[in-house]
Amino acid sequence: MLSKMLAVCTTGKADGTTEVRSVDIPRLGDDEIRVKVEAAAANPADWKILSFIKDVAILGSDFAGVVTELGASVVEGHFKVGDRVAGYVLGGGFSEYVNACPWTMMKIPESMPFETAAQLMACGLTACQVLYHAQTLPSPESPASSPIDLLVWGGASSAGHFTVQLAQLGGMRVIATASPKHFDRLKALGADEVFDYRDPEVSKKIRAYTNGNLEHAVDCIAEGSTPQQVADSMSAEGGTVSSLLRNQSNRPEVKHIFSAGIELLGKPFTFGPFSVEGKPEMAEFSRKSSRMLERLVAEGKVLPAPIKLFSNGLAGVQEGLEYLKSGKASGEKVVVRISDTPGLKA
Ligand SMILES: NC(=O)c1ccc[n+]([C@@H]2O[C@H](COP(=O)([O-])OP(=O)(O)OC[C@H]3O[C@@H](n4cnc5c(N)ncnc54)[C@H](OP(=O)(O)O)[C@@H]3O)[C@@H](O)[C@H]2O)c1
Numbered sequence: 001m002l003s004k005m006l007a008v009c010t011t012g013k014a015d016g017t018t019e020v021r022s023v024d025i026p027r028l029g030d031d032e033i034r035v036k037v038e039a040a041a042a043n044p045a046d047w048k049i050l051s052f053i054k055d056v057a058i059l060g061s062d063f064a065g066v067v068t069e070l071g072a073s074v075v076e077g078h079f080k081v082g083d084r085v086a087g088y089v090l091g092g093g094f095s096e097y098v099n100a101c102p103w104t105m106m107k108i109p110e111s112m113p114f115e116t117a118a119q120l121m122a123c124g125l126t127a128c129q130v131l132y133h134a135q136t137l138p139s140p141e142s143p144a145s146s147p148i149d150l151l152v153w154g155g156a157s158s159a160g161h162f163t164v165q166l167a168q169l170g171g172m173r174v175i176a177t178a179s180p181k182h183f184d185r186l187k188a189l190g191a192d193e194v195f196d197y198r199d200p201e202v203s204k205k206i207r208a209y210t211n212g213n214l215e216h217a218v219d220c221i222a223e224g225s226t227p228q229q230v231a232d233s234m235s236a237e238g239g240t241v242s243s244l245l246r247n248q249s250n251r252p253e254v255k256h257i258f259s260a261g262i263e264l265l266g267k268p269f270t271f272g273p274f275s276v277e278g279k280p281e282m283a284e285f286s287r288k289s290s291r292m293l294e295r296l297v298a299e300g301k302v303l304p305a306p307i308k309l310f311s312n313g314l315a316g317v318q319e320g321l322e323y324l325k326s327g328k329a330s331g332e333k334v335v336v337r338i339s340d341t342p343g344l345k346a
Contacts, residue, residue, distance in 0.1 A: 002025060002097075003024060003025060004022050004023065004024060004025065005022070005023060005024075005025050005095055005096035005097050006020055006021070006022055006023075006095065006096055006314055006341060006343070006344060007020070007021060007023050007058045007059075007092075007094060007095035007096065007314070008020055008058065008059045008060060008094035008095065008314050008317045008318075009021045009023065009056050009057065009058055009059065010049070010050060010053045010055065010056055010057050010059055010272070011056065012053070012054055012055055012056045014050070014051060014052050014053060014054050015050075015051075016047070016050045016051055016325075017050070017318070018050065018059060018317060018318050018321070020314045020315050020317075020341070023058065023095075025096075025097050026058075026092070026097075026099055027099075028069060028071050028099050029071055029099060030071045030072045030073040030074075031071055031073050031074060031101060031102075031267075032071045032074070032099040032100060032101060032102075033067055033069070033070055033071065033074055033079055033085075033099070033100055033101075033102055033105065034067070034068050034069040034070075034071075034097055034098070034099050035063065035065040035066065035067055035068065035085060035087060035097065035098050035099075035100060035105075036065045036066050036068050036096065036097055037063045037064070037065040037093065037095060037096060037097065037098050037338050038064055038065040038066065038114035038115075038337070038338055038339070039063070039064050039065070039113075039114040039115040039117070039118040039335055039336065039337050039338065040060050040062060040063045040064075040093045040094050040095075040118055040317075040335070040336055040338065041062035041063070041093075041118040041119040041122070041307075041333050041334065041335045042060075042062070042317065042320045042321055042324055042333075042334040042335070042336075043061050043062060043122050043123070043158070043324075044324060044325075045061060045090075045261065046059055046060060046061060046094075046321055046324075047321040047322070047324055047325045049271075049272055049274075050321070052272070052273060053272035053273065054272070055272050057091050057271065057272060058091055058092045058093075058094065058095050059091060059093070059094050059317070060089070060091065060092060060093025060094030060095065060098075060317075061088060061089055061090055061091070061093050061122050061261075062086075062087075062088060062093055062118055062119055062120075062121060062122040062123075063086065063087055063089070063093040063098055063100075063118055064084070064085065064086040064087075064108060064114040064115075064117040064118040064120070065084075065085065065098075065114060065338075066082060066083070066084055066085070067079055067080065067081050067082060067083045067085055068081060068097070069081065071099075074102055078102065078107075078291075079102055079105065079107070083107055084107065084108050084110065084112075084114070084117075085105050085106065085107055085108060086105065086106055086108050086117045086118060086119075086120040086121050087100040087104055087105035087106075087121050088100070088104040088105075088121035088122045088125055088261075088264065089101075089104070089265075090261070090262055090265060090269065090271045090274070091271045091272075094314055094317050094336070095314070096338060096344070101265065101266070101267070101283070101286075102287070103266060103283045103284070103286040103287035103290060104121060104125065104264060104265065104286050104290060105121065105290060106120065106121060106124075106290045106291070106293055106294035106297070107294055107298075108120070108294075108297065109297065109298050112297075112304075114337070115307055115309055115335050115337055116304050116307055116335075117304065118307075118333075118335050119158060119304055119305060119307070119333040119335065120293065120297060120304060121290070121293075122158075122261065123158040123159045123161065123162050124162045124289075124293045124302070125261075125264050125286060125289055125290065125293070126159050126162070126244070126259070126261055126264075127159060127162035127163040127165075127166050128166065128285075128289035128292070128293070129259045129261070129263075129264060129285075129289075130159075130163060130218045130242035130243075130244070130259050131163065131166055131167060131170070131218065131242070132285075132289070133259065133282075133285055134240075134242035134243075134257040134258075134259045135216060135240055135242055135257070137150065137167070137170060137172065137216060138170040138171055138172060139166070139169075139170050139292070140166060140169035140170055140292065140296060140301070141292060142170075143169070143170050143171035144170060144171035144172055145171070147171060147172060147173040148171075148172050148173065148215075148216065149172070149173050149175060149210045149213065149214050149215070149216065150167045150172045150173070150174055150175070150216045150217065150218065151175045151176075151177075151206060151210075151214055151216070151217035151218070151230065151233055151234075152164050152167065152174060152175070152176045152177075152191070152217070152218050152220065153176075153177050153197070153217060153218065153219045153220060153221055153226055153229070153230050154177065154178070154197070154219070154220035154221040154226070155176030155177060155178045155182070155186045155191060155194060155220070156178040156179065156182040156185075156186065156330065156331040157220045157221065158305060158333055159218075159220040159244055160176065160178075160218075160220040161189070161305045161331075162302065163218050163220060164176055164186060164189050164190055164191050165189050165190050165301075165302050165303065166296075166302070167190070167218075168189070168190025168191070169190070169296065169301060169302070173192050174190055174191045174192050175191070175192060175193050175194075175195070175206060175209060175210065175214075176191040176193075176194045176195070177194065177195050177196070177197035177202060177206075178194055178196070178197065178331075179196065179197075179198070179330065180196055181330075181331075182194070182330075182331050185331065189303065193209055195209075197226075197229070202229060202233075203229050203230075203232035203233040204232075206233040207232075207233055207234075210233075210235075212235055212236060213235050214233055214234045214235055214239060215234065215235055215237075215238075215239035215240065216239060216240055216241075217230050217233065217234065217239065217240070217241045217242070218241070218242045218243075219241050219242070219243045219244065219247075219256070220244055221244070222243045222244045222245035222246075222247045223245055223247060226247075227241070227243065227247040227248060227249045227256060228249045228250065230249070230254075231249030231250075231251040231254040231256075232249075232251075234251075234254055237253060238251060238252075238253025238254045238255070239253075239254055239255070240254075240255045240257065241254060241255065241256045241257065242257050242259060243256045243257060243258050243259070244258075244259065245258065246258045260276075262274055262276050263276055263279070263282050264282060264285075264286045265278065265282070265283075265286075266278055266279060266280060266281070266282035266283025266284070266285070266286055267280075267283060304333070305331065305332060305333050306331065306332045306333070307332060307333045307334075307335045308320075308323075308329070308332045308333065308334055308335065309335050309336070309337065310323075310334060310335070310336050311340060312336075312340055312341065312342060313336050313337055313338050313339065313340035313341030313342070313344065314336065314338060314341040314344075315341055315342055316336050316340070317336055320334040320335075320336060321334075
């Protein structure tokens with residue numbers, strides 16, 4: 001029985017650096033599932049936390065791999081040893097083994113490479129959270145009977161990629177913003193119209209396209225000028241914006257609702273400076289959302305985004321995070337393959 005593994009850890013220096021260390025394999029909680037990680041994807045939260053975390057902790061939130069063990073209270077049911085899965089955790093993904101809650105995991109199709117699947121859960125669940133928890137918009141399981149307009153600001157972001165697809169499957173008329181090079185891809189994913197977010201007239205054009213009636217939006221960027229641009233796209237009466245960062249516009253009639261990913265874990269949790277009480281109803285929300293995503297991915301109705309594979313496995317994570325932080329990632333997911341890690345024991 002292995003007791004040690006390699007993992008990408010924060011250094012405790014809060015200076016943006018990580019190091020690959022040999023660490024104890026974490027004890028498996030009763031309600032958790034252990035997964036041998038084959039590939040892991042990077043999210044902005046992974047590099048953001050590096051500038052202020054003063055603990056040494058395993059980094060990483062998105063992974064795909066194979067189930068190796070079920071915790072004592074996990075009833076053999078939906079998941080079993082040997083299943084190919086993707087999952088979301090807050091800390092732990094950039095490692096050889098990760099323990100995750102079953103409600104933030106999904107089974108992945110046999111034909112889907114782990115490198116492609118590693119991105120599915122963090123942003124797939126985030127898309128569900130902004131659409132069905134922050135707002136109660138029509139879902140693929142109960143689609144709109146008549147189209148409702150939804151603006152997805154930042155359609156080419158990872159969160160936007162899944163939000164556009166779920167909204168289209170929910171029968172909504174989807175309006176997205178992105179760089180022009182992504183217009184065709186977003187339309188193929190389900191956007192009805194796409195606007196260039198760098199166009200100074202973008203909000204005016206969206207207002208014209210929606211006849212001044214836009215009441216629902218998801219701001220997948222939620223910083224800089226975007227909260228105001230989104231608000232300026234909405235109807236004169238205002239509306240509701242699901243926001244991925246805590247931000248506001250200067251239009252009080254537009255309500256910005258922030259969704260924090262950590263809440264999806266649905267149980268008390270602390271990671272560095274972040275902690276939540278954990279609401280059981282959120283665990284149930286995540287479980288239902290994960291099952292829906294699992295079905296839609298299996299049916300080929302929700303597609304993963306293109307990936308950019310960094311070399312050297314866990315030793316390539318730092319470079320991948322710097323790429324993300326630099327803003328160079330455009331419509332792609334940064335991924336590492338664990339078996340590429342130098343010095344990994346077979
Ligand atoms: N609440 C949560 O828990 C949660 C969950 C996930 C993400 N987030 C946050 O949400 C943000 C996005 O995360 P992500 O992983 O989806 O990002 P990402 O994939 O790294 O985003 C990159 C994309 O952002 C787009 N973009 C950049 N500036 C834009 C702007 N002003 N308007 C429209 N699009 C713009 C670019 O589009 P083009 O290529 O078209 O130029 C690029 O493709 C991050 O701040 C992240 O921390 C929060």
